[in-house]
Amino acid sequence: AQTVTQSQPEMSVQEAETVTLSCTYDTSENNYYLFWYKQPPSRQMILVIRQEAYKQQNATENRFSVNFQKAAKSFSLKISDSQLGDTAMYFCAFPEGSQGNLIFGKGTKLSVKP
Amino acid sequence: ETGVTQSPTHLIKTRGQQVTLRCSSQSGHNTVSWYQQALGQGPQFIFQYYREEENGRGNFPPRFSGLQFPNYSSELNVNALELDDSALYLCASSLGGGDTEAFFGQGTRLTVV
Numbered sequence: 001a002q003t004v005t006q007s008q009p010e011m012s013v014q015e016a017e018t019v020t021l022s023c024t025y026d027t028s029e030n031n032y033y034l035f036w037y038k039q040p041p042s043r044q045m046i047l048v049i050r051q052e053a054y055k056q057q058n059a060t061e062n063r064f065s066v067n068f069q070k071a072a073k074s075f076s077l078k079i080s081d082s083q084l085g086d087t088a089m090y091f092c093a094f095p096e097g098s099q100g101n102l103i104f105g106k107g108t109k110l111s112v113k114p
Numbered sequence: 115e116t117g118v119t120q121s122p123t124h125l126i127k128t129r130g131q132q133v134t135l136r137c138s139s140q141s142g143h144n145t146v147s148w149y150q151q152a153l154g155q156g157p158q159f160i161f162q163y164y165r166e167e168e169n170g171r172g173n174f175p176p177r178f179s180g181l182q183f184p185n186y187s188s189e190l191n192v193n194a195l196e197l198d199d200s201a202l203y204l205c206a207s208s209l210g211g212g213d214t215e216a217f218f219g220q221g222t223r224l225t226v227v
Contacts, residue, residue: 004156006156033213035215037218042220043202043220043221044219044220044221045157045204045206045216046218047215047216050215052213091156091157095211096159097170098211099145099162099164099169099170099210099211100145100208100210100211100213100214100216101147101159101162101172102147102149102157102159102206102216103159104149104156104158105156106154106155106156107155107156
């Protein structure tokens, strides 16, 4: 069974600084996708970034980028120029099987301090 | 904001009662998945519906059941509520498959007393 592990329950960062959130996963699949979702206090889960495992190039979306290490099964999220609005829970997620239902990590609570 | 809406936003029920939660999927999406998120935890997959048929189920007992309607909206029903059912219930709609983005609603906060 696939598993997703986020080892940092809480992190904090100063506004405008850079922070990296860690995620490791376990799967026997070779082609798959990985996702980072953000859940602000409003509770609505929002997709931050997506990585395709067969692509060697790390995904980037504006201030958000990933460091994807397929052999190590590691998928970390880097947030550059952190903003107060980045304060949220961040979840790493892996879609399971053909249905694509998501397996989530336990999340990392990120606080951006002014 | 996504096009996925859930109702109600908050709900308090008594142990042993039954509850129905509702979800309107984003336009064009034929797949709806339901997740349970306990306090301080990541969401856990309950089940998925694709074109009105159950298309996968997580490790939840049969008292958790669902429906999907022809317009692809969905319901989650929970019978014989237990205190441990207190959680945030999230609905996500998508086009299905492991490569597509899931769009989440704002969730229903269920408290069982």
